[in-house]
Amino acid sequence: MKITLFLMFVLMFQVKGEIFSQNQRVNLDLENCSVEEFFKEIRKQTGVRFMYKSEYVKKMSRFDVKAKNRELKELLDDVFKGSGLMCLFEENVIVLVKQNTVASYQKEGKKIKGRVIDKKGAPMVGATVLIKGTTRGVMVDTAGRFSLVLPDIPDMTLVFRFIGMETKEIKLKDIKDEEVLAGKKDYVVTLVESVESLDDVVVTGYANVRKESYTGTAIRVEGKDILKVANRNIISTLQVFDPSFRIMENNVMGSNPNAIPEFYIRGQSGIGNLNLSDISETRTKNNPNLPIFILDGLDVSVEKIYDMDPNRIHSITILKDAAATAVYGSRASNGVVVIETVAPKAGKFNITYNLTGTITAPDLTSYDYFDAAEKLEVEKLAGYYEIDPTAYRGIRQVYSELVKKQMALAKGVNTDWLALPLRTGYNHKHSVAIDGGNDNIRYGINLFYDQQKGVMKKDLRSRLGTELRIDYRLSNLNVINRISFNKVFAKTSPYGTFSDYVNQLPYNELYDEFGHYLYTFPGWHSGSVYVNPMYEGAETKNFGKTTTEEFSDNLSMDWYLNEHLNIKAQIGFTRTTSSGKNFTDPASGKFSNASSDSPKGTLSTSEGKTFSWTTNLQLLYNRSIGVNHISGSIGINTTENYFSSLSINYRGFPSGSLSSIMYAQEIVGKPSESDNHTRLAGAFARLNYSYNDIYLFDGSLRFDGSSEFGSDKKFAPFYSAGFGVNFHNYKFLKGNPVLTQLKLTGTFGQTGKLNFQPYAAKDVYQIFSQNWYATGMGVKLMALGNSKLKWEKKNSYDLKLEVSLYNGLFYASFGYYDAITNDMITQIAVPSSFGFTSYHDNMGKVKNTGYELNIKSNLVRTRDWFVNVYGNMAHNKNKILKIANSLKRYNDMVDDYYSDYRGYDEKYTKSFAKYEEGGSTTSIYGMKSLGIDPSSGQEVFVRKDGTITYEWEANEQQILGNSLPDIQGAFGINLQWKTLSLFASFMYEFGGQAYNQTIPVRIESVDLYNYNADRRVLTDRWINIGDITPLKDIADRENHSRPTSRFVQDNNLLKFNSLSIAWTVTEGFVKKLRMSQFKLQFTMNDVAYWSSVKQERGTSYPFARNFDFTLGISF
CATH class of the missing domain: 3.55.50.30 (Phage tail protein beta-alpha-beta fold)
Structure with a gap:
């Protein structure tokens, strides 16, 4: 019945x-x-x-x-x-x-x-x-x-x-x-979870809270949905489900499997390491905008999540507002990502095997370069072979070069340099899960291997992992122990960077008369010698490799004292070791200009060790008294981290085959060693209360102490409060057939951030061991400490409205947030004349305001059909409210960077970030331009005071645009018919700007003497008086243009992010073969990309498209 x-x-x-x-x-x-x-x-x-x-x-x-x-x-x-x-x-x-x-x-x-x-x-x-x-x-x-x-x-x-x-x-x-x-x-x-399980709890990492009574903002993603988007890179899949979770596209590193993406939640609230030498590099360690990751209750690194097997994921919950994150206190202002892994099942011996084969193909659709004949014709049009009596090149040299190039074309030389360092990668991934046991003790074993070859030849990232989990239950005591070992091997491509090949001339011959790669290329117009990048990759034994091993143990215990109280205790430790080597063969063309007796061949070695441990102890209380439901906990947690590193540089090796340090002639400089040690301790309390499931309240309080702050500011409090009303539970609305849910919540609170380098508050000295004084060795101040360094805190306010109609047929949520980050902590690089090179300071105040919209609808839900569509959108406005004097000094360093301008060097085309009150952390800076003067072909600039000039001036740079889009989000469809399913996702951005560096580097100021160029190089150029064009005179091509508004373009894009088709069978032949499930799935990522900005994508490492074929079997 x-x-x-x-x-x-x-x-x-x-x-x-x-x-x-x-x-x-x-x-x-x-x-x-x-x-x-x-x-x-x-x-x-x-x-x-x-x-x-x-x-x-x-x-x-x-x-x-x-x-x-x-x-x-x-x-x-x-x-x-x-x-x-x-x-x-x-x-x-x-x-x-x-x-x-x-x-x-x-x-x-x-x-x-x-x-x-x-x-x-x-x-x-x-x-x-x-x-x-x-x-x-x-x-x-x-x-x-x-x-x-x-x-x-x-x-x-x-x-x-x-x-x-x-x-x-x-x-x-x-x-x-x-x-x-x-x-x-x-x-x-x-009991096992139904296919149509209700998402009725929010996993916060410290406790599970009833979603009906929860006022915080959280997005939950099931593991099965992650696998529909991608079989690798868990991080990249999250932006499909949460519009405020965004990966910053790295146009330099592209699809490099060894480059971990940089990302943020609800905008950027920090600035990070302000050093011009590496301002454009992607950084994940000490990233001021990086959220924290909680895996099965313990804090883990972003690298661990990046290399994690997606098949292990049960669910991921993204916590965003203060009510959701404040219990994490000083670590929570960038958001919290909570990950739960799949638990072992009781019963007979179960085994699940997943095999994924992947085809990775390079995407070069953004590159449009001349072939050999076209390039020579462009040189003629540019006047390279016209005789100039005042030029240093004589008529014989000019004609000689032209004849040699024409002869190369006659021989059929037309080198496709873009294709040479690339490959179509064939990869495979294996995942095995074994579990079983009875109701008192269960076991789970997970094995994982993933070989990921990128599109650059010989690069690699391989992952190997295993985990043993034991769940023990006796009466009112549950004990879970997870032991895991993971190893990651990364190898960079010896073929160098992709830009080395983009620059090459197509009429240059690749091989010598014996069929070997040429060692170097002679400069056509000078005595310079250029290294053949293909020789470097194919003929030398250059290498760069890194090995990382991690061992961790996570022990947790739940002791149910009675029907209302339980104690939860957890302790975990992680030990990580890493080693790296970068070797340059003495036969490398990089040493072509070295004297015969100078040592050739270099080796850089590095070692790192990390040990961390964490403890959590909570007393949890749950009780319903009539229409009152109370859930809360009090607890403490401690964390300690040790990190040490050692790096040494060697020089002088007899050959590429003898790359061991025992063959090195000398150590270059002195070995570099560092040691870091940090501690964090905190006590917290949280409360969730609902009256008749109508009136809701969440509150939390945390008090943290950290060794990373100055002696005057070791401790700080954090807090949050949330209120809500479930209107659908009012008597006059309850049971309404149309309105299933109408919920309004509001939260406020204060959280903190610890994403900066250890010892920021302490003076750091370098010892001069080579110089001894009467009192001993001398020291030099490297970094100035700051005993007054204050905690960085974010005050945030949120409002959210949720509506569900016709029992889930349609669902929508709208959220608004306002967050101000105070006392931003940033490392400042300063000139060595200061007596030290860097220090940390509280630099000002940043505000992020925005809104989020999520919509989904189950259009069809029958026995055989299921059709679901979804869409989400986010808007964020970032504004710098206040900056300190130290940040103003950094802005002066940016201006000074351009003071040493040399027209032939393309590095001056880069637009560096500056930070001004009223601006944004994502503002694009340069000098405002009125365009190209039709009478002269020169660019006309506008100073800040409105005056006109023909000279580019560094201190006259101003805000030209913002790389942060006005709106961004995703949409897609999830369709299922009987045993077949289809999932498609799209991502979009509108309203932002981009600094298109392709124009000054590859088009307007390209060095046509020595490099190939984009086909647009001859279009829209000023030639004659009266021409109205966006690009300057081609005769001025030798002087690289510095950042101007001419290169800032509106950036609107649409990306076909993923497409997956799956066939899942649980009956018929599956049962005959004694299997419980058989699954075939095809997944494609980065299917298509449309953008209003035509620029080169993946300048050092190309982007790629992935085609995954997955076989899943369960017994």
């Missing part, structure tokens, strides 16, 4: 209310009410739950009821008198049954007891145990336990149900254990 459970959301660890009895009293005054409304009012006053068959109550007409301090049983008997129905009391559940069915099970027989748990072993609080064919049953208690007296019914079947879980039916005759049948031993039942 099908029973409809009229329950609110039940949290996995939620405790039930007090044990209600038929003697409770109620007060009612209802007119023309239905049975459902009658039951809802009773539950509101008593907390008692009702179970009934819907067809019973639909037949009853509406009625009036008035009761003052009346006994519940007596009232129910009166209401159902003459209806043929009656109420049975089973602990805190009232079961509505037909009177003529009662006699069939009044005769009591055996008694059975046991536990109902989920696949993780957690008690399924609120699950029901029913006798099939009757309405008799019980609800399990806080430990997941139940006890049921069985009536004398033949062929009895027990039915176990819980919202969001698969219903399990067990025939009594199939239970063979006599002790279980005698009621002496627990019978344990494990």
